[in-house]
Amino acid sequence: MNEISTIRPRFGRIVLALEPSFDLSALKVRPASLQLVGPEGSWQVEHKVMQLLVVLAKAEGAAVGRDEIVDVCWDGRIISEDALNRCVSRLRKALQADPRLAVEAVPKIGYRLKILEEAGAVAPKTNPNTVTQKPARSRWPWLLAGAVAGVALIAGGVALYTRVQPRPVTAVQSWQIMTSEAEGTIRPALSPDGATLIYSRGRSSLDLYMRSTRDGAPVRLTSDSGDEYSPAWSPKGDRIAFVKSDETGAPCRIMVMTIPGGAAREAGRCVIDPGTSLSWLDERTLVYADRTAPRTIRRIRTMDIETGATADLSRPREGLADQDPQVSPDGRSVLFRRIKSVGVDELIIHDVRRNAERPLINDGDGVYGLAWTRDSRQVVFSSNRGGDPGLWVADVNRRRAPQRLSVGLMAFGRISADAGDQIAVEIHNQRSRLEIALPDGLRSVDPAEAMDTDPDVNVRGSTAFISNRSGSPELWVAPDGGKAVRLTHRGGGAMYDVRWSPDGRKIAFIAVDGRNTDIYEIGADGSGLRRRTSDGKAKANVVWGADGLIRYIHDAADGSHVMRVEADGSSRPEPGGEGWQVMRSSPDGRLYGWRREDRRLWVLTPGDPTPREAIAGFRMQDPYWVIGRDGVYFLANAGRQAGLRFRPWSGPERELRRLDNVAWTSDVAIDPRDDSFVYANTGGEVRDIGLFKLTR
Structure with a gap:
């Protein structure tokens, strides 16, 4: 050498x-x-x-x-x-x-x-904390004996401290798949002793199942209509709490059941939200997420399961929601996720005794699941930190930056931990391809072994979309019948809401950079990339208006509003856009949308600040719809099998066809040339649960 x-x-x-x-x-x-x-x-x-x-x-x-x-x-x-x-x-x-x-x-x-x-x-490096001393003289034997005794006492104390305070988690030692079922399994709950796993499973509705982590077949715990999910074990491990929802969108019910074999009883109900997640603060108190009134931010709350009494735990002043609470094993802290914007999450620790909160992680990455380690000193979470999904661990006292526990080869979701060093984790198949629904069948836009989402089609038939086929989310364009090319090289961070300009020459999209969420614009050939907004606030539902200006929805503590991006990059409220939650634009540039508490379809015409009802009495439940020339195309019961339906501006609604494996995390679009419907097909998305053994 x-x-x-x-x-x-x-x-x-x-x-x-x-x-x-x-x-x-x-x-x-x-x-x-x-x-x-x-x-x-x-x-x-x-x-x-x-x-x-x-x-x-x-x-x-x-x-x-x-x-x-x-x-x-x-x-x-x-x-x-x-x-x-x-x-x-x-x-x-x-x-x-x-x-x-x-x-x-x-x-x-x-x-x-x-x-x-x-x-x-090369001389070995010396520990800066090591002090070199001269040997003690023989005329001071009592001093030497005292020093030896002192060292022995300190060593004993260190050994005792080490037994009480285990070493931190550093890696995943081993893992195995616990469930592999056609319906998909989600929301795992690992019992405190690590011997039993409860989870949700189902196609048209979700039910709770229980199985041993060592062997044996799953046992069905619930079979009612509606969905049962988000199970959480009590500290003693003799009961679970879970959430029950129905298709009407009514506030969810919080249930408690003795394990094994007990009947479920209702402990209380949410005020507003149709769904939530749970954790036990003590044997009598649950923590969960809910909104206390319309147009307020979702917060963490407590519920007494004997009296049904509730109280606020967190009091958010900004962001979209507080959710996914997890109580530490020592009962002193509640960890939860504060959603600042789509793909931008903070992890917050609430000190129960002091009634105070502090941020644990606030550097702008998405978080999908979280759990405490058994000593309440670390938090394990799933995230897209670094641009690809993985499992991470963070010290509660923030002595070092979060450390990766796994490489980014699998997408992880919700996490549950036992009283040892095991965690149960959702494992998702992150694959989807864009399909065009034609009268005689389906045609792929540009198939690849990747996650392709958020399509939009311009007047020449080119499809713009987000894909991770290069390793991280980037903007791609596939010409009609041609091979897709990549337009951006960001290397990480969430991207969504892709929209072509009316003339098909520019593309607007939302991207997350650190903790900032802004709108960007780029030419169809990848040239001229520029940031159109710079406030970093939460944004969604980008559209182009008839005047060539970009609109989006900003969701704030005082309610949501349609905002217009001016030529100088400033954003101003769009007259008539108060309270809008979902928005699309028509081929002629009119704005269509619905409000949070009113799923009727409203339309804003250029020059008229008064919204009017687009189709009398027409309501939609899911945000998977797009405006065509002659009416509204939308998906009903989006999921493993959905109905593609069409509601003309006048006349009865009708179903056009059935679509399998629709990705509920993606947007939909139509080809403006012939109203062909474009959506993301998961190809049979699989969600399993894995059991991971952590090492210290």
């Missing part, structure tokens, strides 16, 4: 979950768990840092070019020089535990990993 080799080794795509562990000098490298293990312990590194380490290690001392690194670690995306430099700097920092390892820069080429041949070539 005295001469630098400039041979560029060729690598395929580095999939860390499939890379075997290997030794590197005094370190053990575990790519699948993003873990380095040395003589003094183990530590986590970031996903890109581990990819870089694996690439350099595979080169066996040869220099790896910068372009080669970008091809492998960033999938060839265009990145800044600073991004690569930061990754190299973090790798060097991660390898400091072994002084024989060095990441060297090779001028005009790239980098190589060098292992010094002699251990003595």
Whole structure:
């Protein structure tokens, strides 16, 4: 290794979950768990840092070019020089535990990993907390004896503290699939002793099932009409609470059932919301999420299951909702998710005794599930941090940044933990393709093994959509009958609400950058990308008006409102858009929408600030609809099988066809040339539950 080799080794795509562990000098490298293990312990590194380490290690001392690194670690995306430099700097920092390892820069080429041949070539680093002392003189034996006794006492205290306070969770040790059923399984609840799993399952409606985590067939617990979901075990593990909802959209009912074999009874009802999630504060008190009045922010509340009495726990002043509460095992804290905007979540910890809250994580990533570790010192959560889905762990005292527990190969949802080191997690099949519903069948827009969502079609038949086929959500365009091309290279963050301009030359979309949610505009050929808003506030339902200006809905604490983006980038309220929750535009640029408490379809005509009812008495339940030339196309009972229906401006409603496996997380569109309906087909989406064993 005295001469630098400039041979560029060729690598395929580095999939860390499939890379075997290997030794590197005094370190053990575990790519699948993003873990380095040395003589003094183990530590986590970031996903890109581990990819870089694996690439350099595979080169066996040869220099790896910068372009080669970008091809492998960033999938060839265009990145800044600073991004690569930061990754190299973090790798060097991660390898400091072994002084024989060095990441060297090779001028005009790239980098190589060098292992010094002699251990003595570099002096080992000294712990800055270590103090070197001279030997004690023999004439002070009593002082030496006292010191020995003191050390023994301290050692005993440290050992006792270690037994009381376990080491932090650092990785996933192993995992297994617990459910694999055609209907899909969601909302897991793991019993405190880890022996029993309760979850929801069903097609047309959800019922609760129970099974052992070791073996045995599932046992059905509920069979009533409506949906039963969000089970939560009591602290003693002898009861569950769960949520019951029906198809009318009425406030949900909160039920309690003794396990096993007890009858369910109603403990109370939500005030406004048709659904929620639960956790036990103590043996008599539940925490859940609900709104206390129309046009208010959803908050965390408590309910006495004996009296039905309720009270507010959180008092949000901003954001869209507080939800998904989880009580810590010691009962002192309630963790919940505060939704700032679509794809932007904060994790908040509420101190029960002090009645005060503080943010745990507020850097702008989406969070889908969360749970406490058994010592109440860490939080495990599923998130898209870093641009791809994965499991993460965060220290409650924020002593370090959140650490990744798994690589981003699977999409995770809700999480439940037992009193040990096991968690049950929803595992989602994140695949969908865009389909065009034609009179004689279906045609794919541009099939790929990816998650394609939020389509919109322009006047020339080109479909713009969001896809993760490059590894993170990006904007793509597929010409009519042609191959899709990528227009953006953001490398992470949520994107949604894709809309073509009326002339088909520009595309507007919403993207999340850190904690900010704004509207962007780009040309059909990928040129001219610019940010159209800069306030960072929550936004949804982007449309173009007849005047060529962009509109969107802003949902705030004082209610929602249609906003108009002026030419200078400022946003102003649209007259007549008060209280609108869902909005679409027609081919001629008129605005259609419904209000939160009124699902009638309203229309705003340019120049007239007074909305009028578009179709007398017509109401829709689901936000999967689009305006055509002659009426409204919409999906009824969106889900595994939905009915594509059409309601003309005058005349009776009719069903056009049945559509299987409709993705309920995606938008829908029509081709303005012939009103062909475009939607996302999950291809048989699968939702299973996995049991993960954590290691410390």
